[in-house]
Amino acid sequence: MAPSCYKGVMPKIVDPQQRRRAVADAVYAVVARCGLEGATLRNVASEAGLAVGSVRHYFTDHDELMIFAVQELGRRVGERVWAHAERLLSGSTGSREDRRRRTEELLAEFLPLDDVRRDEVVLRLTFSTAARTRPSLLKHTEAMQQTLHELVLRTLQGAQASGGLPADLGVEVETIRLRALLDGLGLQAALFPRRFTSDLLREVLHHHLDELVAASERGPE
């Protein structure tokens, strides 16, 4: 029916992608405030300033909304931290202390040190734990975890290549250990923000990296 050009003949105004992202924002706000069980269509629609029918116009199912929320969360986290990683890699010049400082900053992106990162950690944690009993979420959660794993791995490998870490260090095991540390800290801090202050989190991370570089002076086991 329509002529050959299928691209520019949309008789509408709003951008669906942008709308979906806006709804995802509402999901994040509700989940951060009331938990995942509070992310009902009515709550999300109310948070987004829309009606339930409007939200359902962009998401067929409640499941699809949750899946999109996880995907979008993974996209944003990956995007933000990859940008940070590129900043680190681009500035390959600099003293060893500078590289160490920037590496620590990069890894600190995974800790709830401010409101933005705190919400992000809480959301990652919430969706991840929920994915255990929700097959539809598990696949995308796994992808997000894989992204974070590779990022930490690349970071350690980069530090190793630049001489900041010993060449004989088991980066795979250290990646798992470091990621577990970051996740565990985030978990505790998400539960008890008053006990786990930003300074304490930074101190633990700093200490852990100290131990990693100190292993170089010890040589292979």
Added chain:
Amino acid sequence: MAPSCYKGVMPKIVDPQQRRRAVADAVYAVVARCGLEGATLRNVASEAGLAVGSVRHYFTDHDELMIFAVQELGRRVGERVWAHAERLLSGSTGSREDRRRRTEELLAEFLPLDDVRRDEVVLRLTFSTAARTRPSLLKHTEAMQQTLHELVLRTLQGAQASGGLPADLGVEVETIRLRALLDGLGLQAALFPRRFTSDLLREVLHHHLDELVAASERGPE
């Protein structure tokens, strides 16, 4: 404690405490299978082989049921691990390698290395994350976390006293770091049991303890 003859004048047969624990068992089974949102009164009652009214006879609210489940979970975890800790402390004799091995076994109680510990980790994780948005659970979850914290702290202090760890080691920070590591590993393993095998978990814990004792040969920073 075995159900001894009641001394009071109760015209009944069953022991309410035992019944409440049995219902808690049903809660654990349902939560482990379907997540916390699946722990409805109907599901729990069905799992326990009772009717909803029967469950409600022992728990006024759904909230009270959840609170009791958290408390009981904390009790059991603490009981089991404290028993293990006493075994460690009672056998203060033995070579350094033996002490190290038993310490590692004690800390391994927090890792999902078998079905029992796996369920326990999953339950701890589920209730903890849920407590973030449920004030009624937060208080008891905090108590459970405090118990685990103190246990890890005592373990490290014991190792330090016996000479297994350097005297100048910051046990408080190391406790936080070790607990974050255990929590993070448990979180990952709960999500992806196939990727995080028992051997891998043991290896990471072993490696971490190696790093701790290796810090003794490095002296103060």
Added chain:
DNA sequence: GCCTTTATAGCACGACGGTGCCATGATAAT
């Protein structure tokens, strides 16, 4: 003008949640 497509909103239905209330059976004291 007309018509198609999209955006937004609302209603109604069925399913399921917690909970108040009550009926029945069992037990032990009187």
Added chain:
DNA sequence: ATTATCATGGCACCGTCGTGCTATAAAGGC
């Protein structure tokens, strides 16, 4: 036997949630 107490089970009510369906308004293409 009577009665009080407790255990157990079921019913019914009300709220909420997801979802199918429909209505209305706006924006191009013809």
